[in-house]
Amino acid sequence: MSTLLRIRGITKAFPGTLALNDVSLEFNAGEVHALMGENGAGKSTLLNILTGSLRSDQGEILINDRLVSFRSSLEVRKGGISIVHQELGLFPELSVAENILVGQTPSRFGLLDRKRMLHIAQELLSQFQVEFGLNTLVRDLSVSQQQIVEIAKALALDAHTYIFDEPTSTLSGDDVERLFQVIRGLRKKQKAIIYVSHKFSEIFQISDRISILRDGQLVGTGLASEMDTEGIIKAMVGRTLDRIYPEKGKPGDEVLLEVSHLSAGTKCMDISFKLFRGEILGIFGLVGSGRTEIVRALTGVDRKQSGQIRLDDKEVNIRTVRDSIDLGMYYLTEDRKKQGLFLKLAIGDNVAVTHLGNIASLGMIRKQKVEEVSTGVLRDLRVKASSVSQQVGSLSGGNQQKVMVGKWLSKAPKIVILDEPTRGIDVGAKAEIHQLLRRLANEGIGVIMISSELPEIVGLSDRVMVVHKGHFTGELTGPDVNDETIMTLASGLDAHAERGVGIE
Amino acid sequence: MNEQISKASVGQAVEPAPRKKSAFARLTQVRELTIALVIILLMVILSLVSPTFLTADNLITTFLGIVMMGIISVGMTIALVSGGFDLSVGSVMSMSGVLAGMLALNGMNIWLAALIAMIASLLSGALTGWFIGKVKINPFIMTLGMQGVIQGVAYVITQGAPLSVTGMAPSFLFLGQGTLFGIPTLIWIMLVIVLIGDYLMRHAVAARKVYYIGSNENAAFLSGIAVSQVKTWIYIMTALLAGLAGVLTLSRFSVAAPTAGVGMELQAIAACIIGGASLTGGEGTVLGALLGSILVGTVNDALVLLNVSVYWQSLVTGLVLIGAVTFDVLTHWQKA
Structure with missing residues (x-):
């Protein structure tokens, strides 16, 4: 069995956390390799590095024993890696066929070859049982139908390594089974498959090899036939709950x-x-x-x-x-960056937003009050920050979260x-x-x-x-x-x- | 409880190494300072090239040239900080001037006429703001539409021809033509508006809400800020200041032209952006907008002094805008 994709000593640090620490893995031809780990274990970071969205601080990626360095997802595609993203990356205003063949639209004399496009797309979709047409706009599809389009899109690329990042979270049982058939087909064609999922039943059904990440470190790797759920959970959690x-x-x-x-x-x-x-x-x-x-x-x-x-x-x-x-009664959103915080503004401003009524006199904000309240938040929640005038966007994820919690806790x-x-x-x-x-x-x-x-x-x-x-x-x-x-x-x-x- | 937490924080927190910033990079973070330096540099060069530049008369002329841009930029700053902008300010300025002029020509007291023009501007802003805030129409589309509508009103009122307005009260003419302590009243008016605007944008609770909305509208909404209401007020402010500029233009020239404000929206946006405001919102100060206006005004003045045809003005203003934004983008790259 030959190793198609190899990573060596990959390390990546974010402010406040070491997301990946010296991770080395091999992905072989004709093998389904499952990556497991709790949320935050480093799976996404690893995939992001493999697909060119992030650059590692240290370490190397080798394809067929040749050192590669990806700077964009275009280079990744050229390098022969195709990914089904967990978050859908489709164009809602375009048709199913156009989405599937984005980036490799067949053309003749620089013009779109619609006939061939529909033909290729049809062939890819026929592996699934779908009830929508190729000319349907993606925005009119349900989430699970979109997921199938996303999978077809990844399959459209003639790659040597296919990555599936939680592909089944929105799929029905039948579709999951069809996806597994597709994956087994890829395995037969001697492709390398990386499969990320939280679902144990799936993992044992489809994978040949399992690797487990915990807190950015590789804590176990081995043949699926030699592992069991209990052992994997133990490796994933690595500590007792209490x-x-x-x-x-x-x-x-x-x-x-x-x-x-x-x-x-x-x-x-x-x-x-x-x-x-x-x-x-x-x-x-x-x-x-x-x-x-x-x-x-x-x-x-x-x-x-x-x-x-x-x-x-x-x-x-x-x-x-x-x-x-x-x-x-306060609601703290799940989307800290998009809905919870004012990343461009200072910590003080972020805290002050819930206190606008109490920190002003005659409609003017009293700086001293803002300082008082926000210093209190920094102290109570042990936020690591240089001062209340530091920009929230420059804090680590954990400290950002503390600021978001703090701005509400300070309001009884x-x-x-x-x-x-x-x-x-x-x-x-x-x-x-x-x-x-x-x-x-x-x-x-x-x-x-x-x-x-x-x-x-x-x-x-x-x-x-x-x-x-x-x-x-x-x-x-x-x-x-x-x-x-x-x-x-x-x-x-x-x-x-x-x-x-x-x-x- | 704090002890508990400290015991619990056993994670592998890695402190990021503090980034070293060059003195240059730190300086460029205070945008107003950078522009002020550019303006001073430009003035020094101009005074060396042209002996007439650093005379009181010429400086007053330069400032007089930017009064309307300066006033409108105060409102535009608020709109830009909120993440929007207002393309209808030029039209509102034209409409306000011709409405007041037309009413005065028909025998109305000019002060009352000016008041009615201001109320009309306010209504225009309230309509714009309501559509943007409540109906959630994109500010670009809404204010582009209102630009056409209000400009149309100005044309309809005047049938396209400028109105020469005579017999206005001297007290009203004092606004546009008088001087106070040797300096034109118009410049005083602009300075007062800028100073009040700058102070309020830095300290008022209402203005802080504008920064919150511009920085992250979703978060502002979830934090309990009445986003649509604040937006309505923003466009009322831009329209009121534009309306004021129209009335002052009438007072200055005793002429109400339906084209008085044409192109003003782009000049004002340029001034604000040069002064550090960002089209994506959350950033910008009134002082920066004033300095941006002064920079544009000084450059235009320089062209006159250097005997360059006025037809070059627009080209050079465009280049200054692109240059300032490029500079801004580059310094942001350095920070990232």
Whole structure:
């Protein structure tokens, strides 16, 4: 078996975290090589380096034993590497065929050869069972249909190495099976395949070799036939849960928030739940399940169609974000950079935005007040920054997250709702955020945490609500809060048995 | 609890090495300082080349030439900081002047006429702002459309011909033609507006909201800022200042021309951008916009002093704009 793609000693540091530390791997012809690891383990960074979006600080990439250096995705394609990205990179205004053959559109005398384009695209799509035409605009497709187009697009490139980054997160069971057939076909053609996924069943079905990353280091690699789920989890987590998560709390029975029959679109249907004072309520769901839509409807970010909300035993009317903020219920978005922070502005400005009413006199901002509040945030949350006038964009991910949390905590919250509070931040900062959330709960604040990281949900939540297709499919407490039960409910496998049971 | 956290922070936090910045790079971060230096340099060169440059008369002429641009740039700065801009300011300036002039010609008290012109400008801005803020139409499209609409109003009022307005109250003419302590009133008016504007943009809560919106509109919205309301106010401000410029132009020349403000929007945007504002929002100061206006004005003045035909003005202004933005992009590269 020959090695097609080889990486040696790849190291990459970001401010505040070492994303990859001296990672060496070999990808062989005719082999499906699975990459596993928790979120933040370094998989994405590695893929980004392989596909030219990032440059490593140290280390080398060899294709067929020849040293290569990618500076753009164009060079990567020429180098014979094709990738199915986790985040769709399609052109919504263009047709399916045009999307599949982007970058290698067949032409005659400089003009588009539509006939050949449709022919090639048809051939690629025929491997899947699709119900849309080649001339359909991509924006009119569903997410899973778009995912298939994305896969076809990657297959259109005649490469020696194909990378699949979580290709199945939006696919149905049948489509997953067809994808596996395609992958097996590639394997037969002696291509190298890199397969990234969180789903153990898939990994064992499709892969020949498994490598595991943890905190930027390669912690294990071997033949899939010689590995088992338990061993992989142990390698991925690498530490026992009780060591990294704070002790669970003892929430009382005082209801802080009661939501009844909240509905908003198809991602949030008839949602009812209670939040107790001093509790951390975890909300878990797979990508696209509606976990974010539920809290967006609750906090008035999105318009809700129906539903009652009672806060402190009083019916409240939340129509806009401001209503929610005025009631002391704060929503911290999952998209820190795009929706949460003002990256160009200073730390002080970022904190001040929630305090505009209290830090001004006669409509003028008092610098001293801003300094006071934001210095307090830096101190309480241990943000590593030179001063409150440092630009937030120049902080590390963990410190940015602390600033975002801090700007709300300094405003006396009753309830904080955090969407993916530890996404993309390093282990140390993660633990600090977890400690902080537990402290808030102990102080009597209601905490709702949405997370796609199972260990975090299991480790931190006192109670867990599981979302599937816009419905709650279960409420779990105590020993029921475990990976397996949660995943079963999140996949909708046990929905009928559980729906309604936990809600009342 | 702090102890708990410190024990927990055992992650592999790697402190990034502090980047060393050259003195040059640090200096270029204060945009206003850079432009001020360029202006001074230009003035020194001009005074060596032309002995008439550094005379009080010539400097006053230069400043008088940028008064309208300077006033409109204050509003434009606010729009640019919010991440938008206003292409209708030139039209509003024309419309406001001819409306006041037409009313005065029909016997109305000029002060009342000017007030009505300002109210008309305000309504135009409120309409623009409402469409941009509430209906969420792109500022480029909306203000381009309003540019046509309001310019059309100015043409319809005048039937295309400039109005020569006589018999306006001396108190009104004092605004555009009088002097105070030897300096034209117009320059005083511009300076007062710039100073107030600069102070408010740095300290007022309302202005801070504009910076938040320009820096990250989503985050501003989720932080509880009434984004659409603030946007409406932004375009009311740009239109009010443009309307004021139109009234002042009438007072200065005793003529209300429907073309008085043509091209003003681009000059003002150029001045603001040269002064450090960014088309992507979140950045820019009123002081920078004034300095940008002065730079453009000085360059134009230099062309006159060097006996270059006025037809070169537009070409040179364009080059200065491109040069300033290139310089800005290059210094940002250095930072990255």
